[in-house]
Each structure stands twice: as C-alpha cells, then as structure tokens.
Amino acid sequence: MIDATHDPARRSLVASANGHPDFAIQNLPLGVFSPEGGAPRGGVAIGDRILDLPAALGLGLLDGPARAAAEAAAGEALNPYFALPAATRGALRARLSDLLREDGPERARIEAAGEGLLHRAGACRMHLPARIGDYTDFYAGLHHAVAVGRLFRPDAPLLPNYKHVPIGYHGRASSVVVSGEPVYRPHGQRRPGDQPAPDFGPCRNLDYELELGIWIGPGNARGEPVAIAEAGSRIAGFCLLNDWSARDIQAWEYQPLGPFLAKSFCTTVSPWVVTAEALAPFRIPQAPRPEGDPRPLPYLADEADAAAGALDIDLDVLLLTPGMREPERLARSNARHLYWTAAQLVAHHASNGCPLNPGDLLGTGTISGPDQDGCGSLLELNRGGREPVRLASGETRRFLEDGDTVILRATCRRDGFAPIGFGEARGVVTAGRAIG
Known part of the structure; x- marks a missing residue:
C-alpha cells in the first residue's frame, strides 16, 4: 500500500x-x-x-x-x-x-x-542481515536462460519445462557473505574440450551473476503449501545478490544433477534489506507472456499478482580492475525482465509442503535484458568466452581475474515518487588456497 x-x-x-x-x-x-x-x-x-x-x-x-x-x-x-x-x-x-x-x-x-x-x-x-537457514537459487531470468541456452543448444535454447515451472536448485547457505567480503577463486575439476581427462586446479572461467535476493518473512509449517494469493505477504524484503559461478567447473560437473562446487563457494548479498513496503510505488504488472506461451498452472496464477507482482528496478553491473581508477559499467538490466514474480517463486517453493522459515534466502536467477548491453553475466557478454570484453582502460576480459572487483547496484525510479536504492553488493576476486 x-x-x-x-x-x-x-x-x-x-x-x-x-x-x-x-x-x-x-x-x-x-x-x-x-x-x-x-x-x-x-x-x-x-x-x-x-x-x-x-x-x-x-x-x-x-x-x-x-x-x-x-x-x-x-x-x-x-x-x-x-x-x-x-x-x-x-x-x-x-x-x-x-x-x-x-x-x-x-x-x-x-x-x-x-x-x-x-x-x-x-x-x-x-x-549479514539474517541467519540464513536455507538458500535457494532460481533461474527466472528469461533473457539469460535464452542467451545461455543458445550457446549450447542453438536450435532449442529453452528446455521444454522452462515456461511451465520455476526452475531452481538448492544453494549453500554457509557461503553467503555480505558485500565487501573477499571472493576466493575456487578449485575444482575441469575438463576443457580438447583434454581427454579432467584435472584439478583453480577455476579459469570465474563469472558473476546479477540477481535480486528475496528474504522470506513469516514461514509455513511442513506439509502446508502457501497459496499464490498469500505468497507476497511471506516476503519481508529484497537485496542485491551475486551468485558467483565457476563456469569451467560447472560445465564438467553439472550433468546430470546440476550445479554443485561451481556455485557453493560464494554468494554475495548487499547488507541492507529494502522492505516490501518501501517498494510499493515500484510494483508493476507482470510482463505479458508472448503469444503461444503456456498459462501458469492454477497454483501459480493470481490476478492481483499478475497486475502488480513485478518490480521496476534498474540493475547495474560495474567492474573495477587493478588497472582502473573508476569502475566501468558493463551492463544495465531491470527486474521487470523476470519471467516469474517473487510471489510465484515462493508459492512454487512451498507447493510440495516444503517449510520456508524467516530469514531463508531466495535468488531470482540472473536478470538480463533483451539486448547485449543488458547481459547479467560475462558468459553472455562474451558469448561463452569467444569474444573477450574490451574495457575503456584498454584491458580485455574473458572471465574475471584476481584483483577484479564486481559491483552490483540497483535503483527504483518512478515519476511522482522519490527514487530509492539498494546500496551495493561488492566483491573482490582473490586467489584461492590450493589443496596440500
């Protein structure tokens, strides 16, 4: 209100x-x-x-x-x-x-x-604003899903389930850190395409992911789903979230179960919780589904949520390398590009009776825009590492190097209202410790 x-x-x-x-x-x-x-x-x-x-x-x-x-x-x-x-x-x-x-x-x-x-x-x-009992990362950014899918499946970038069900996976709550904490480059198994067997070593393709974090408010008892009409009231607030990704480790380990060590090493959140009440002026209708897309199943469908469940939030990614004096903006996107609303993510998460607790954290998934300047990850921006990003400093980046600082920012603007922001989610890539 x-x-x-x-x-x-x-x-x-x-x-x-x-x-x-x-x-x-x-x-x-x-x-x-x-x-x-x-x-x-x-x-x-x-x-x-x-x-x-x-x-x-x-x-x-x-x-x-x-x-x-x-x-x-x-x-x-x-x-x-x-x-x-x-x-x-x-x-x-x-x-x-x-x-x-x-x-x-x-x-x-x-x-x-x-x-x-x-x-x-x-x-x-x-x-950290809360003791995080559980952390779940979704994949609700349609443009990101399409762009990444095209890298691996040019003829069918989206899998058949994507527009029917909010895709998500369980993350690691113990490695969620507050803005400013170092991001240690992970070690893991990698197998480049021209290599017959995997080896173990530091991630070569370290990436960021531009996301919003959703802080769960009042929870639900085990076995009791949350109706979509009530799901929005279970959200206490939002933050910025960077779900760092080790792309080379992920490419080798993700089949058949999905991300594991490539994601569990670090997730950075901004320290301030922007309340659901503060965001009231910036609620907008959910983006119309393209012609031919399936309608959400009844447990995910609510007229009020469709009318005002999306958020108009400008999202920026900035990079500061050791060779720069000021950070350079790599991308600007907007939360309106999410395919599913925050309430739909909550309702789906609890639909099988899974208990959500106050202080649980949900990630939206990477929020990219429809154009190249809205890419929420380097994987999209450099087209899978094939086209290194050229920076104003003269440097290039396929993926992140030690000493690089990634900064996420977000601002809400609407005529007739004061703009508000989220502060920053900032992390500096630091060399990780090897085994032995």
Missing part, C-alpha cells in the same frame, strides 16, 4: 538523506551493523547515517507495535523481525518515517542524542 511514508515531499532531519541516491527517508531499509568498538545490532539506513534501533528503544522513541517490531529487529540478526506480520513491520516503518522527518515530533531529542543514535555509516561495519 502506498501511504504517507512514500510522500516525495517528505524531507528528513538527516540532511544527507534529502536527495540521497539510495537511502532517502522514503526507503528506510534495515540491516545489522556494528559501530566502532561495538557489538552487532539492528539499524536503519538514512542518508549517510545509521539509526541505532537499540538506542532508539532506550530513548523511549518507540511504543506499541512499532516498539515490538524494533525489539525484534534490534539484535544480531533480523530473523525475529522477518517473522512478524506485515502490519507490525509496517508500524515500525511508519513510526521511523515520522521520527526522522524534518518536522518530526521528536527532532530535538534525536539531535540531542547525536552519534549515539545516528552513527556515521562510513565508520560502521555491516554484517
């Missing part, structure tokens, strides 16, 4: 939030941070500051449902907050928006509290 918290005229008492590219007062994403010398705790991004939720509680700035939500979000992980009903989470958002507005009722008390309440973000460390 769009309400007063989305008012583009609302300004914040935190001056840096006014016109901030990511964290205006209309956003108010949640995360887990630690100030210098302090323990991890829940906080809210506002401009270049972080509102300390335990400190706000200590000052008595929150009461009723907003206080209950802040208490659930104040600890070392947001799982208790994710588990709350949407109305309770929304009460915290509404109260924080009032507190932080330029003409808010508690402005004097907030300013008097100083950096004990509003920490400088640059002096804080960010942590």
Whole structure:
C-alpha cells in the first residue's frame, strides 16, 4: 500500500538523506551493523547515517507495535523481525518515517542524542542481515536462460519445462557473505574440450551473476503449501545478490544433477534489506507472456499478482580492475525482465509442503535484458568466452581475474515518487588456497 511514508515531499532531519541516491527517508531499509568498538545490532539506513534501533528503544522513541517490531529487529540478526506480520513491520516503518522527518515530533531529542543514535555509516561495519537457514537459487531470468541456452543448444535454447515451472536448485547457505567480503577463486575439476581427462586446479572461467535476493518473512509449517494469493505477504524484503559461478567447473560437473562446487563457494548479498513496503510505488504488472506461451498452472496464477507482482528496478553491473581508477559499467538490466514474480517463486517453493522459515534466502536467477548491453553475466557478454570484453582502460576480459572487483547496484525510479536504492553488493576476486 502506498501511504504517507512514500510522500516525495517528505524531507528528513538527516540532511544527507534529502536527495540521497539510495537511502532517502522514503526507503528506510534495515540491516545489522556494528559501530566502532561495538557489538552487532539492528539499524536503519538514512542518508549517510545509521539509526541505532537499540538506542532508539532506550530513548523511549518507540511504543506499541512499532516498539515490538524494533525489539525484534534490534539484535544480531533480523530473523525475529522477518517473522512478524506485515502490519507490525509496517508500524515500525511508519513510526521511523515520522521520527526522522524534518518536522518530526521528536527532532530535538534525536539531535540531542547525536552519534549515539545516528552513527556515521562510513565508520560502521555491516554484517549479514539474517541467519540464513536455507538458500535457494532460481533461474527466472528469461533473457539469460535464452542467451545461455543458445550457446549450447542453438536450435532449442529453452528446455521444454522452462515456461511451465520455476526452475531452481538448492544453494549453500554457509557461503553467503555480505558485500565487501573477499571472493576466493575456487578449485575444482575441469575438463576443457580438447583434454581427454579432467584435472584439478583453480577455476579459469570465474563469472558473476546479477540477481535480486528475496528474504522470506513469516514461514509455513511442513506439509502446508502457501497459496499464490498469500505468497507476497511471506516476503519481508529484497537485496542485491551475486551468485558467483565457476563456469569451467560447472560445465564438467553439472550433468546430470546440476550445479554443485561451481556455485557453493560464494554468494554475495548487499547488507541492507529494502522492505516490501518501501517498494510499493515500484510494483508493476507482470510482463505479458508472448503469444503461444503456456498459462501458469492454477497454483501459480493470481490476478492481483499478475497486475502488480513485478518490480521496476534498474540493475547495474560495474567492474573495477587493478588497472582502473573508476569502475566501468558493463551492463544495465531491470527486474521487470523476470519471467516469474517473487510471489510465484515462493508459492512454487512451498507447493510440495516444503517449510520456508524467516530469514531463508531466495535468488531470482540472473536478470538480463533483451539486448547485449543488458547481459547479467560475462558468459553472455562474451558469448561463452569467444569474444573477450574490451574495457575503456584498454584491458580485455574473458572471465574475471584476481584483483577484479564486481559491483552490483540497483535503483527504483518512478515519476511522482522519490527514487530509492539498494546500496551495493561488492566483491573482490582473490586467489584461492590450493589443496596440500
């Protein structure tokens, strides 16, 4: 629902939030941070500051449902907050928006509290926002699926099931890291096409994947599916997600069961959870299915979700090599290119009675656009490694080299509303440790 918290005229008492590219007062994403010398705790991004939720509680700035939500979000992980009903989470958002507005009722008390309440973000460390019990990666980006399929099956890039069922696989939750953590180049078995037998060594074809992460809110009991009409209410928020891929290891190991070591070594997420409520102005109709495509089966079909279940989010991939001063943008895509909505992914995941829990993480799959400048992976951009990417610095890249930094960014824009962003999901490729 769009309400007063989305008012583009609302300004914040935190001056840096006014016109901030990511964290205006209309956003108010949640995360887990630690100030210098302090323990991890829940906080809210506002401009270049972080509102300390335990400190706000200590000052008595929150009461009723907003206080209950802040208490659930104040600890070392947001799982208790994710588990709350949407109305309770929304009460915290509404109260924080009032507190932080330029003409808010508690402005004097907030300013008097100083950096004990509003920490400088640059002096804080960010942590994973939740304890991730399970991580599932989907393959819902149609243009990515077609582009990659054409590399291996030019005449039939999509397998027969793709437009009937959301394709996914179980990832490895233990290797999900927050933005800024190093990405260690994995070792594994590889067998180049001209080599008769596999060998073991460092990945030669390391790649990124541009995705959105979906944070699960209230879960479901084992054996109880989630109806598509209710699935959206089970989503607490979104983040950026880079599901790093070892393409050469993957090519050898993925048949017949799918990705394993080629994916389980690292997944990077942005630290701030942009709430489902903050994204309300940027919901759009699901893209019409091309003529001849099958209609979703009834358990995946909902008129309200089709009318407003997709998201209009610009997504950027940037690369910074050791030879560059500034990062270069490699691609711009948009979340509208997903073939399935987030609610459809949740409903399908739980359709067999699989229990989803607060803090579980879903990846959308690589989100590529229809054109070459929208490729969400190097595999597409360089056409399977056959056409190295030429950079403005004069360098070329088939795949990522040690020292390369990949940065994902996302921004929501709509006429009549303030733009909001996701911050960054950033990772630096680092040499991995060999066995022995």
